Amino acid sequence: MGEAIVITSGKGGVGKTTSSANIGTALAMLGKKVCMMDTDIGLRNLDVVMGLENRIIFDVIDVATGSCRLEQALIKDKRFDHLYLLPAAQTKDKLALSVDAARLIVGRLKSQFDYVIIDCPAGIEHGFRVAITGADQAVVVTTPEQAAVRDADRVIGLLEAERMPSPKLIINRIRPHMVKNGDMLDIDDIVNILSLDLLGVVPDDENVIRAANHGEPTVMTPDSKASLAYRNIARRILGDPVPLMNLDEDAGFFKRMRKLIGLR
Amino acid sequence: MPDSASMPTDGERRQLVAVKGIRNGLLFSIAEDAAFAEVYSELQETLQGHGRKSEAKGAVSAYVDFGDRILSEEEDLAVRALFSGLRTLSLGGLDGAPERRGFRPREPYVYKGTVRSGQIVEHDGDIVIIGDVNPGGQLIASGDVYVMGYLRGSAHAGAGGDDRAIIAATYFDPLQVRIASVLRRSPGASTSPAEMEFAYLDGEQMAVDRMSVLGQYRARLHATRAVL
Structure with a gap:
């Protein structure tokens, strides 16, 4: 029996889909059998970020309504044998997928895969309920902005009310130099407010945008900082105690970069 | 006998339990400065009288106001027992009228x-x-x-x-x-x-x-x- 992990945030645009794609891919790179499930019905993105858009024939709504078998809707990733995607429907709306149907599908996926990564839509309405229903664990993604932290706090409260065992936190898109100048919330501030275990800190990295536009998750480009962060997150999910990249390390990294440039 | 002289006779006896109808039922106001035993027996009498008169069954809530008197556990239980024996009244509380509870x-x-x-x-x-x-x-x-x-x-x-x-x-x-x-x-x-x-x-x-x-x-x- 596998484990279902929902990636959620409350606020939109903080990097749920990017995180889902990268964590899913990183787990597959570590040899796990992984299925990513997109629950953002009507606004599907995960297939685009993964570069699998052109392979979609059936989607999760077809599975829920019995129009196809679950296996028919699963899309095998072109790069990894153990990585699959269950895409969302683009033409329906959130209400087309019921909480019960979603729980059933997640349960069946769990029996076939080591990890089921559920990409949650923004918001706290029906789509959110559907996404968290079958999950054993939750990962809350936030960015170092007041609004994102506020929404994350709200979502954590809702997850706790659903008796989700303590969610984990990913702080995405941190800019070390802005934190240093006091223009951005720092990691400790965020962790103090949200009082959650930190699963990882992902620095702001142009490579992430570039990779997403090419349909290739960042984790596959080995030298980017964000890639390393996501691979560390995947290892922590597997129970590997990888030390967190802290800001000092980041500063060290940038110093090293500057040194490299200076040498050139 | 000096003892009997100090005992209050029926004539001069002060009323220790006052019954008043309130919005939510009946309010039994108990004198604060009398001994509990006296208050208890008078409350018992009052309730017996009430039981004979009234025919409604358990429909009326009774509130007892002990003022600043603090009941011991046994006293509290004794008073509750008095009311639990009655079919015509159900005890609403021992903290006085329900409106007054807002200030406690x-x-x-x-x-x-x-x-x-x-x-x-x-x-x-x-x-x-x-x-x-x-x-x-x-x-x-x-x-x-x-x-x-x-x-x-x-x-x-x-x-x-x-x-x-x-x-x-x-x-x-x-x-x-x-x-x-x-x-x-x-x-x-x-x-x-x-x-x-x-x-x-x-x-x-x-x-x-x-x-x-x-x-x-x-x-x-x-x-x-x-x-x-």
């Missing part, structure tokens, strides 16, 4: 954990939070609010109109505090939060002071009326 202190509500954005902790009485109150979290108490942690959200003490209520926190950095009907917003750009402070009403004005002077504030209130 209630059990504090202790919440352990973080009060997060969108969550509301509401209690008729004092609220104690062992944890943080995050921005967007809300506390509403008819009594005091105590936060053993960060107060970053909103707190309303004395929500029923009690202007003696206070709001205290280990780290006092709220978005909004309200006591009775007086509201105060945070000054905006938050510096480091004040440690161990509490908000109280000084007349119509809200004031914030160090926790160490809370005792003095309480003592000042005590001079005029009873304190929780």
